[in-house]
Amino acid sequence: MTDEALDPTAQAAPRFPPDLDMSRPTVARTYDALLGGKDNFEVDRQAAVEVEKLNPGTMQLVQDNRAFLVRGVDHVTASGVRQFIDLGSGLPAADNTHQVAQRSAPGASVVYVDIDPIVLAHGRAILADSPNTTVTTADLRDVDRVLESPDTQRLIDFAQPVCVMFVSLLHCIPDEDDPFGLVDRYFERLAPGSAVIFSHLASDDQTAAQQLTERIHSLGMEWGRVRFPEEIAHAFDSLEIVSPSTDGSAPPALVDCATWRNGSTVPEKRPADPDKKIWEHAAVGFKR
Ligand SMILES: C[S@@+](CC[C@H](N)C(=O)[O-])C[C@H]1O[C@@H](n2cnc3c(N)ncnc32)[C@H](O)[C@@H]1O
Known part of the structure; x- marks a missing residue:
């Protein structure tokens, strides 16, 4: 990516600016900047430039992650x-x-949850004519609040299977908050047949993982860390992972999100390019 692609002086025009902290970047807004969105501020675009400089290919990585989300859903x-x-x-x-x-599935219900209030501000606009969909501001670590909120209770029948999505999320949660224990805390409340769609920033290179983690912290974002693939696998201790290949022939495993059930692409546990030291480690699984 060139710096021009993330021009920090470009004018963004959030549609409903609520009471937002614009003195430091947030994960939601910086991720939007990396995706080429407009719902971000100069401080977020600066952060996106910094991250892309440190880890070239981050813009492609976030595109790959969004495409994984679509295939997962x-x-x-x-x-x-x-x-x-x-x-x-x-x-x-x-x-x-x-x-x-x-x-x-036209009747499908969706509850969006995010800690950043800008998500609610922009989400309301796109959901205005979607009665089965809602967006709420909450911290996923408050499992009771998320599952018992009036929005969730109105749209979700917990006697039926539910898909809980942790897409590019748990690297935002520090170790002391037990990110993978959170997956279990959600799934112990869900019916058999419930599904997870999951991705997490991974690296097999200690230096690369540490540098990106430190840069994101130094930019002032609330964050956890890049983790190693073997740590991330614990998210699935109580769930059954599906094959990552479209024809179901590959053994169940977490893989680089760009290769998860992506046409005839062979699923890979890390990017084939050895210079790509950070990727989104991804899987879909079910509670049996
Ligand atoms: C990297 S973005 C991923 C967005 C989306 N899931 C995707 O994959 O395209 C991470 C999102 O998680 C949100 N987030 C971070 N910590 C959170 C928390 N404790 N509770 C709820 N949302 C959180 C951030 O605000 C941000 O919008």
Whole structure:
């Protein structure tokens, strides 16, 4: 990416600016800047430039992650699940969970949850004519609040399977908050047949992981860390992972999100390019 692609002086015009802290970047707004969105501020675009400089290819990585999200929602919808809780949903992008799910299952319900109030501000606008969809501001670590909020209770029937999405999310949660224990805390409340769509920034290179983690912290964002693939696998201790290949022939495993059920692409546990030291480690799984 060139600096011009993320011009920090470009004018963004958030549609409903609420009471937002513009003195430092946030994960939601910086991620939107990396995706080429407009719902961000100069401080976020500066942060996106810094991250891309340190880890060239981050812009492509976030595109690959969004494409994974779409394939994941398609897969789970095709398996018959009709209810989604999209945790850390981020700002609306090109193809959002409710649009993907409702394309093949028009009655599908979607609860978007994000800690950043800008997501609610922008989400309301795109959801105005989508009665089965809502967006709420909450911290995913407050499991009771997320699951018992009036929005969730109105749209989700917990006697039926629910898909909970942790897409590009748990690296935002520090170790002391037990990120993978959170997955279990959600799933112990869900019916059999419930699904998870999951991705997490991973690296097999200690230096690369540490540098990106430190840069994001130094930019002032609330964040956890890049983790190693073997740590991330613990998210699935109580769940059954599906094959990452479209024809189902590859053994169940977490893989680089760009290669998860992506046409005839062979699923890979890390990017083939050895210079790509950071990727989104991804899987879809079910509670049996
Ligand atoms: C990297 S973005 C991913 C957005 C979206 N899931 C995707 O994959 O395109 C991470 C999102 O998680 C949100 N987030 C971070 N910590 C959170 C928390 N504790 N509770 C809820 N949302 C959180 C951020 O505000 C941000 O919007």
